[in-house]
Amino acid sequence: MATEGQAPAVDAHAHVFTRAMPFAADAHSRPDYDYGVDAWLADLDRHGIAHGVIAAASLFNDGNAYTLAALAAHPRRLRGTVIVPxxxxxxxxxxxxxxxxxxxxxxxxxxxxxxxxxxxxxxAFLRRIADSGLHVELLSRSASLPHLLPALDKAGVRIVIDHFGVPSRDNAERHVGTDALCRALDTGRVWVKLSAGFRMSFDIAAEVTDRLLAHVGPNRLLWGSDAPFVNHEGSTRFGDTIDLYRRLVPDPAIRAAIDRTALALFFNEESPA
Known part of the structure; x- marks a missing residue:
């Protein structure tokens, strides 16, 4: 169980799937279990989280039917991203x-x-994404960010960056990537998810979190669980991800501001007082 404290308002990054869904030919993992939308919603309920955002899983390439069905079934509670050509x-x-x-x-x-x-x-695709009112959700290594982020900004799309920008274990490479994140955040069209911190050392997650908070504050940051923790299922529970978040961002007022950011970005709402 997560430690005491107000629950996050939004889980901004989780994957839902069933074993019936076809894997992409180049899937890096092939989970042999279901983590359907009802299982995720049960996890959210167990931990007092009101809303969630489904992150399209690269394991299934552009198989979006399950995500779209989940959104249709829970229009007030859920949002999602898709992978499309x-x-x-x-x-x-x-x-x-x-x-x-x-x-x-x-x-x-x-x-x-x-x-x-x-x-x-x-x-042309990026222009159509922007014209549709959608953002780009970017999962890429920190070394690529100095190249990708200016190009995406030039295209005029809003950008949500996954997993702290996937910081490298190499100090120099990681710092270059975080520098690129900070420059992108200055545009006012970029957000960064504090998600999947269990996939890196605590020191690296804390270093990037502290740098982002010092640079831009909480108003461009989001939190996500990365459930169901593919390849880390045996060592990570849902409550562990909330505990890690509270260690990285111990100030409840800052976490409340991150809640407001997520509710405004994804649900056009303000968090409750």
């Missing part, structure tokens, strides 16, 4: 937005050659 038209993106989709996830953490965002199809 860059040829996706604006009408399709807007239809997804009407169902509760808030962003398009770009999962580039494990690719060696990044796409040229200044050329089509990516240039």
């Amino acid at each position: 860059p040829e996706t038209d604006v009408a399709t993106l807007r239809q997804m937005a009407d169902l509760g989709v808030v962003g398009v996830r770009l999962t580039w953490r494990r690719i060696d050659e990044l796409p040229d965002l200044d050329s089509d199809p990516w240039r």
